[in-house]
Amino acid sequence: MGFWKSLFSSADAPSATKSMSIALESVEGASDRGSHVYFSTDREIDLYELEELCSAVGWSRRPLRKVKKAIQHSFLVVTMWEQRGTQRRLIGFSRATSDHAFNATIWDVVVHPDFQSQGFGKALMKHIIKKLRSEDISNITLFADPQVVDFYRRLGFMSDPEGIKGMFWYPD
Amino acid sequence: MGFWKSLFSSADAPSATKSMSIALESVEGASDRGSHVYFSTDREIDLYELEELCSAVGWSRRPLRKVKKAIQHSFLVVTMWEQRGTQRRLIGFSRATSDHAFNATIWDVVVHPDFQSQGFGKALMKHIIKKLRSEDISNITLFADPQVVDFYRRLGFMSDPEGIKGMFWYPD
Structure with a gap:
């Protein structure tokens, strides 16, 4: 995937993103849209912008x-941004709960429809997995809706390994 | 289940358990063994005692x-104890990770073999569910080994509701 090749260092970040420059990590994306795509673990997220993103996928x-x-209480929060000039746009989000030792569970994976089916979701997930692995988390789990089970399978997730079942509690 | 009827107030706790008297909750069990069974959310657990419990079930x-x-980083830790005179014994354990808002995932549910198939596991799970619900957690999840899927089902857990699959990541 050629467009994941360029780097975008925090020093290049325009002023609008300076407050999160510490959280800027290796920035893996420069799309063919004349813009950059980068990840952040900064939790100072505009909740209305996040809500807009979630609404765009029908949540x-x-x-x-x-x-x-x-x-606040997630172990890891990863946002994905498109930077175009001085403008940035929230295009992806995910977070994970964890015991900081053995297990992490990934929740709320969302990629804006404009950016779906172009490798951005895969890049977001790989970023999260890399982060969790770097924290020595050995057991990375999630609960996948039926339509995205294959997406996660291609990323190395297995459903029901050794017969282990994901279960949800519902009140009687 | 008649033996879940008596109460054991923290004032009755012998000195050995005084340090955890704050964490003592409604104590639901008085078994037919001439002993009491109670729950605690105190995290000051003897790790060797916990390891012994886990070893007893083959972990x-x-x-x-x-x-x-x-x-330390679990949202909730529940231990189950048998109190006999001034002696107490760790007979069950479980914990949950959570984002403190929407989701909780229960891990490491263990009941000592001497206390299995007598309703203690069910009581432990009910205690955890009650605690999580009281914290306004709406989505209680877990990953169940095949041999305990029916146990959890009887407690109100559903596997793969609406086709949602529990998935685990494994390195390529």
Whole structure:
């Protein structure tokens, strides 16, 4: 995938993103749109912008107070941004809960429809996996909707390994 | 289940358990063994005692440093104890990771073989569910080994609801 080749150092970040320059990591994307795509682990996210992203993929609204709390208490939050000149746009999001030792569970993986089927979701997931592995987390899990099971399988996720079943509790 | 009827207030706790009296909750068990069974959310757990419990059910050893870290960073830790006179014995354990808002995932559910098939595992799980619900967690999940899927199903857990699959990442 040729467009994942260029690097975008934090020193190049325009002023609008300076506050998150520490969180800027290896920036893996420079799309063919005359823009850059980069990842951040900064948690200072505009919740309305996040809500807009989630609405774009058809997710139902959630109380912002709870979304904020969930972000605060996630082990890892990764956002994906398109930078075009001084403008940046939130195009992807994911987060993981964890015990900081053995297990992590990835939640809320979302990529804006304009950026789907172009490798951005895969890049986002690979970034999260790399981060979790670098924290010595050995067991990376998630719960996949039926339509994305194959997407995750191609990334190395197995469903029901050795018969282990993902289960959800529902009140009687 | 008649033996879940008596209460054991923290004031009755012998000196050995005083340090955890704050964490003592409604104590639900008084078994027919001339002893009481109670739950605690205290995280000051003797890691060797926990390791012994896990060994008793055949789990492989894990580095105590990581177990300690995982306990520290779990959202909820529930231990189950048998109290007999001034002696107490760790007979069950479980913990949950969470984002403190939407999702919790239950890990490491263990009940000592001497106490299995007598309702103690069910009571432990019900205690955890109650705790998570009281924290306004709406989505309670877990990954169940094949031999315990039916156990969790009887507690109200559903496997693969609406085709959602539990998935685990494995390195290529």
